[in-house]
Amino acid sequence: DTGSAAATPIDPRFDIAYVTPVTIGTPPQTLQLDLDTGSSDLWVFSSHTPASQVRGQQIYSPDKSTTSKLLDGHTWSIRYGDGSGSRGNVYTDNFAIGGIMVETQAVETAEEVSSSFTTEDNIDGLVGLGFSTLNTVSPEGQLTFFDNAKPKLDAPVFTADLKYMKEGTYDFGFIDESKYTGEITYVPVDTDPGYWTFTSSGYGVGSGTFSSSPITGIADTGTSLVYLPTAIVTAYYRQVEGATNSRSYGGYVFPCNSTLPPFVFGIGEAKFTIPPSYMSYAAVTDGSPTCFGGLQSSSGIGINIWGDVALKAAFVVFNGEEPPTIGWANK
Numbered sequence: 001d002t003g004s005a006a007a008t009p010i011d012p013r014f015d016i017a018y019v020t021p022v023t024i025g026t027p028p029q030t031l032q033l034d035l036d037t038g039s040s041d042l043w044v045f046s047s048h049t050p051a052s053q054v055r056g057q058q059i060y061s062p063d064k065s066t067t068s069k070l071l072d073g074h075t076w077s078i079r080y081g082d083g084s085g086s087r088g089n090v091y092t093d094n095f096a097i098g099g100i101m102v103e104t105q106a107v108e109t110a111e112e113v114s115s116s117f118t119t120e121d122n123i124d125g126l127v128g129l130g131f132s133t134l135n136t137v138s139p140e141g142q143l144t145f146f147d148n149a150k151p152k153l154d155a156p157v158f159t160a161d162l163k164y165m166k167e168g169t170y171d172f173g174f175i176d177e178s179k180y181t182g183e184i185t186y187v188p189v190d191t192d193p194g195y196w197t198f199t200s201s202g203y204g205v206g207s208g209t210f211s212s213s214p215i216t217g218i219a220d221t222g223t224s225l226v227y228l229p230t231a232i233v234t235a236y237y238r239q240v241e242g243a244t245n246s247r248s249y250g251g252y253v254f255p256c257n258s259t260l261p262p263f264v265f266g267i268g269e270a271k272f273t274i275p276p277s278y279m280s281y282a283a284v285t286d287g288s289p290t291c292f293g294g295l296q297s298s299s300g301i302g303i304n305i306w307g308d309v310a311l312k313a314a315f316v317v318f319n320g321e322e323p324p325t326i327g328w329a330n331k
């Protein structure tokens, strides 16, 4: 099998996250989910989510599906790096993305979600596409959609073609040569503890020299920004007039009319350029002349994160063969 599905930005002003239509159950219930390579739980707003925590999201009602089965005695609870989280119980049901159907997918129904999920009415839940070792279901961990779908796919891969303030695509089971230029550079993935962890070959700021130094981090479609070591981040913002590391805004900000250099990162011998427009992520509040940077420091996180600001500068292949690798191509 092969399949494709849209990745649509949830906000017209800046790329906070992307959602993809999925179907669950019989008859199919359609929800818009955030495909997240930085986690491995597939969870949804549901008929079990308190009405006070639902604000316009589509919900999955297992009782309206003739193919749903309660996974008796199983629960889940997850906390994300931004402090958001959710928890609940578990069903299995038919689940499809882009025509790729998995009959007994573990679908984790939310009995509680944190406020940032309630307020984000365009996200009906998440599809974790990290490695199944990260799945939080207890007492038995469940497989991700990708792990369940892999045997049916023409090739054990999925690709991300995320775009700046535009609809992109997730493809499953094939690599669409029309989506990229040049060659795909593959690098090894360390699956411990369960992220798509790889090592970049270095970075450059604008037309400055390229610094060849290994930067190990995770490819995370569920994170909006890029989080790298402080030395790299300060080298970047040194080139931005009026940039400052703001405690009140929680990161590097600068006047929106400042000229920003592009940010270059290496994958093997290949180079990828994040354009200035992606590096100016958003005004700190609507209409403010102060803008928040798409590159921030990872010093408070403990790992480096190549989020959407970097991913949308490339065509990315998540290769689930043994051993897994990750491929990057320009587009």
Ligand SMILES: O=C(NC1CCCCC1)N[C@H]1[C@H](O)[C@@H](N2CCCCC2)[C@@H]2OC[C@H]1O2
Pocket (backbone or CB within 6 Å): 016, 017, 034, 036, 039, 080, 081, 082, 083, 084, 116, 117, 120, 123, 126, 222, 223, 224, 227, 301, 305
């Ligand atoms: O927490 C992270 N990343 C961290 C960011 C800070 C530095 C460490 C990594 N990603 C989450 C993201 O924020 C969530 N968010 C919900 C509200 C709408 C936008 C998306 C969504 O849920 C899980 C994942 O995606």
